[in-house]
Amino acid sequence: MTPRPATPPVDRYDEAVRLAAAGRFAGAVAAVHEARAAAGTRAAGDEAVRAFRRIARCATEAGDTAAAVVALSAAARLRPRWADVQVERAVALAAAGERDAARRALRAALAVNPRYAAARLEAALLDASEGLLGEALEAVRALVPPEGAAEPRALELGLAALERADWEEAGPLLRRALGLHDAWLGERVERVRAALAAGAWAHAAQLAAVALERHAAFPDLHALLGEAEAGAGHLDDALASFGRALELHPDYHAARVRLARVLDGLGMREAALEEVARVLAADPADEEAAALERAWRAPRRPARAA
Structure with missing residues (x-):
C-alpha cells in the first residue's frame, strides 16, 4: 500500500482553540464537545483531547487554573488511560488547591505506567x-x-x-x-496524534521518527509510530515499533492491544489472542481487548455453496 502524502492534517477544533486564545475558555470547551459530538468517531475523540489540552495551556497562561482543570478533566474523561493527560490534570488540580483530586489523577497515571x-x-x-x-x-x-x-x-x-x-x-x-x-516533546506527540486522527500516516510517521531521535526511550512515541506504520499497511514495521514500546513499558496495555491487531493482520490469530489475553489478565475491564477476544473466538460461518 502506498502511504498518503505527508501533508499536515486539518484540525476540526480550530474554532475552539481560537476561542481559548481570546480568553473565552467555557465557550472553547463547549465548542470541542459540540464538534466531537457532530463527528462521532474515535479519531474525533483523540483530536478533542488534543484541543482540550491546548485550551488548558491557554487558561494556565492566563492564570485561570479553574478553566484549565475543566478542560483537562474533559480530556481525562475521554482518554482516562493517557497517563500524560492525567499528569497535566494533576498539576492543574494542585495549582487550584485540589490536592486530593490531584493525587487521584496521579494514581490513575501510575496505574497505567508505574x-x-x-x-x-x-x-x-x-x-x-x-x-x-x-x-x-x-x-x-x-x-x-x-x-x-x-x-x-x-x-x-x-x-x-x-x-x-x-x-x-x-x-x-x-x-x-x-x-x-518537555514542551517540544509534548507538542510533537500532539501533532503525531492529530496526524493519526486525520489518517495522514506518512506525516505521522515522519513526526514520530523525528521525535524518537531525541526521545528514543519514550514508549508512547514508539507506539504512535507503530500506529502510523499499521495505518500505512507496513505491518512488519508496526510489529517492531509496538514491540519496542512494550519492551520499554511492559504494562502498556493500549500498545499491546495494537500489537494484537497487527499480529492478526499478519495472519497470526493465535498469537494475537495471546496478547489480548495478557491485557485482560491485567485489566479485565479493558473494553477493546474484550471485544477483540469475543470477535476472534467467535465461530466462523461456513462459506455458502455457489
Missing part, C-alpha cells in the same frame, strides 16, 4: 507541599538516572528549594533537571 517519572515527580512535590519533605527528597533522588540529571545545576537548585520547603520553586527546576514535561 514507572512514569513525571507522575512520580509530581507526587513527590505534593508530598513536599504537605510537609513530607524527607519522603519527597528520597523520591526525587530515586528519579535521577545512573548517568546523572539532564541539567545537574537545576537538580542542585531544585533539591535545595525542596529542602527549604519551597516546592513551587522546586517544581520547575526539578522538571527541567530530569528532562520532564
Whole structure:
C-alpha cells in the first residue's frame, strides 16, 4: 500500500482553540464537545483531547487554573488511560488547591505506567507541599538516572528549594533537571496524534521518527509510530515499533492491544489472542481487548455453496 502524502492534517477544533486564545475558555470547551459530538468517531475523540489540552495551556497562561482543570478533566474523561493527560490534570488540580483530586489523577497515571517519572515527580512535590519533605527528597533522588540529571545545576537548585520547603520553586527546576514535561516533546506527540486522527500516516510517521531521535526511550512515541506504520499497511514495521514500546513499558496495555491487531493482520490469530489475553489478565475491564477476544473466538460461518 502506498502511504498518503505527508501533508499536515486539518484540525476540526480550530474554532475552539481560537476561542481559548481570546480568553473565552467555557465557550472553547463547549465548542470541542459540540464538534466531537457532530463527528462521532474515535479519531474525533483523540483530536478533542488534543484541543482540550491546548485550551488548558491557554487558561494556565492566563492564570485561570479553574478553566484549565475543566478542560483537562474533559480530556481525562475521554482518554482516562493517557497517563500524560492525567499528569497535566494533576498539576492543574494542585495549582487550584485540589490536592486530593490531584493525587487521584496521579494514581490513575501510575496505574497505567508505574514507572512514569513525571507522575512520580509530581507526587513527590505534593508530598513536599504537605510537609513530607524527607519522603519527597528520597523520591526525587530515586528519579535521577545512573548517568546523572539532564541539567545537574537545576537538580542542585531544585533539591535545595525542596529542602527549604519551597516546592513551587522546586517544581520547575526539578522538571527541567530530569528532562520532564518537555514542551517540544509534548507538542510533537500532539501533532503525531492529530496526524493519526486525520489518517495522514506518512506525516505521522515522519513526526514520530523525528521525535524518537531525541526521545528514543519514550514508549508512547514508539507506539504512535507503530500506529502510523499499521495505518500505512507496513505491518512488519508496526510489529517492531509496538514491540519496542512494550519492551520499554511492559504494562502498556493500549500498545499491546495494537500489537494484537497487527499480529492478526499478519495472519497470526493465535498469537494475537495471546496478547489480548495478557491485557485482560491485567485489566479485565479493558473494553477493546474484550471485544477483540469475543470477535476472534467467535465461530466462523461456513462459506455458502455457489
